[in-house]
Amino acid sequence: MYIYADWAATAPMSQTAIHAMEDIMENVYGNPSSLHRIGQKAAEYLLQARMDAAEAIGADFKDIYFTSGGSEADNQALVSAAQFGKIRGKTQIISTTIEHHAILHTLNKLKKEGFEITLVDVEPNGIVDAKKIEDAISEKTALVTVMFANNEIGTIQPIREIGEICKKHQVVFHTDAVQAVGHVPINVKEMNIDMLSLSGHKFRGPKGVGILYANKKVPLTNIIEGGAQERGKRAGTENLAAIVGMVAALKETVTNLEERAQKTAALRDRLIQGLSTIEHSALNGDAKKRLPGNVNFCFEGIEGESLLLLLDHKNIAASSGSACTSGSLDPSHVLLAIGRPHEVAHGSLRLTFTEDLTEEDIDYMIKTTKEVVEYLRGMSPVWDELQKGELKHVI
Numbered sequence: 001m002y003i004y005a006d007w008a009a010t011a012p013m014s015q016t017a018i019h020a021m022e023d024i025m026e027n028v029y030g031n032p033s034s035l036h037r038i039g040q041k042a043a044e045y046l047l048q049a050r051m052d053a054a055e056a057i058g059a060d061f062k063d064i065y066f067t068s069g070g071s072e073a074d075n076q077a078l079v080s081a082a083q084f085g086k087i088r089g090k091t092q093i094i095s096t097t098i099e100h101h102a103i104l105h106t107l108n109k110l111k112k113e114g115f116e117i118t119l120v121d122v123e124p125n126g127i128v129d130a131k132k133i134e135d136a137i138s139e140k141t142a143l144v145t146v147m148f149a150n151n152e153i154g155t156i157q158p159i160r161e162i163g164e165i166c167k168k169h170q171v172v173f174h175t176d177a178v179q180a181v182g183h184v185p186i187n188v189k190e191m192n193i194d195m196l197s198l199s200g201h202k203f204r205g206p207k208g209v210g211i212l213y214a215n216k217k218v219p220l221t222n223i224i225e226g227g228a229q230e231r232g233k234r235a236g237t238e239n240l241a242a243i244v245g246m247v248a249a250l251k252e253t254v255t256n257l258e259e260r261a262q263k264t265a266a267l268r269d270r271l272i273q274g275l276s277t278i279e280h281s282a283l284n285g286d287a288k289k290r291l292p293g294n295v296n297f298c299f300e301g302i303e304g305e306s307l308l309l310l311l312d313h314k315n316i317a318a319s320s321g322s323a324c325t326s327g328s329l330d331p332s333h334v335l336l337a338i339g340r341p342h343e344v345a346h347g348s349l350r351l352t353f354t355e356d357l358t359e360e361d362i363d364y365m366i367k368t369t370k371e372v373v374e375y376l377r378g379m380s381p382v383w384d385e386l387q388k389g390e391l392k393h394v395i
């Protein structure tokens with residue numbers, strides 16, 4: 001038995017997506033830009049994928065752009081909105097302190113180019129107060145970008161509310177929805193979303209492919225120059241197999257979403273309940289307004305990394321913070337943003353999963369985590385000092 005509980009890092013590919021890709025790789029090798037029948041067959045598949053993707057998020061198919069993943073979609077959305085703002089004298093961008101690095105690092109780049117970046121703090125439950133976003137909006141605001149759901153602590157942001165605020169103030173609104181797709185219903189029109197990023201591999205599609213949804217409010221700026229693919233906005237011969245595989249996974253993941261989310265949330269709540277019985281532990285992020293398959297805890301007196309290695313040894317694949325930051329000694333910016341002190345932010349555990357797990361799997365995860373935390377605390381000098389009262393407990 002091996003429990004894969006790291007879906008927020010990447011998801012195993014669905015059989016439907018694999019078969020859809022195999023079909024393309026074997027039978028549809030044409031270049032969609034070619035005028036002969038072989039090329040036109042590929043172009044038909046590409047159009048169908050675009051229409052299906054649009055339907056899954058309530059968009060117009062002409063507003064779907066295929067990219068190399070979530071990171072590229074985020075980069076292009078932000079750079080485009082910034083560029084468009086600049087020509088109209090709008091140089092402020094509003095975001096939050098808990099965004100993914102694909103957003104934060106792009107904002108840093110734009111800051112160096114002269115944009116004013118306003119990062120709104122989240123509340124201690126890991127959710128941004130929409131009112132604070134509204135308060136930050138000024139005449140100079142070119143863009144508001146707020147992630148749909150956080151990749152570390154799973155908190156779901158008030159996207160509909162922020163969409164309404166942006167519409168009222170006529171400000172462009174982008175959301176990084178990479179973690180939300182397939183877990184939370186998304187409809188770009190109903191939610192007043194102008195731009196949205198998706199990534200295939202987070203919902204059981206292949207890696208290296210994603211979607212940027214962008215309505216006509218913002219003209220897109222090219223990140224990759226070359227041929228006229230994607231209506232001239234994203235050059236490079238389309239990776240048709242990956243696109244078709246991703247869209248097959250997308251269609252699948254938005255089907256029966258509510259029912260699957262309910263099942264997953266019940267498993268999540270059982271896991272939260274079980275891990276809460278570990279002393280000096282704390283759940284990170286709101287207990288309810290979080291992704292159905294996300295559990296994130298801090299344990300005092302231990303290192304997240306050692307916890308992961310021991311859990312792996314016991315056949316549980318987990319994560320500490322985000323995959324991008326583990327391996328570095330920096331504590332997670334998300335945990336710091338919700339007010340966890342440095343020493344505790346190092347001892348975090350993220351378990352992300354879906355409805356395929358059973359209650360027995362959850363109970364095994366609880367039992368094993370308890371044993372491993374106890375074992376690590378037994379050898380931890382920090383825990384020893386905490387026990388002796390030489391250090392003060394913070395959770």
Ligand SMILES: *Cc1c(COP(=O)(O)O)cnc(C)c1O
Nearest residue numbers: 069070071100102151178179199
């Ligand atoms: C994974 C992730 C990304 C990056 O997507 P890639 O397809 O891996 O480039 C961006 N934002 C969030 C919230 C993510 O979880």
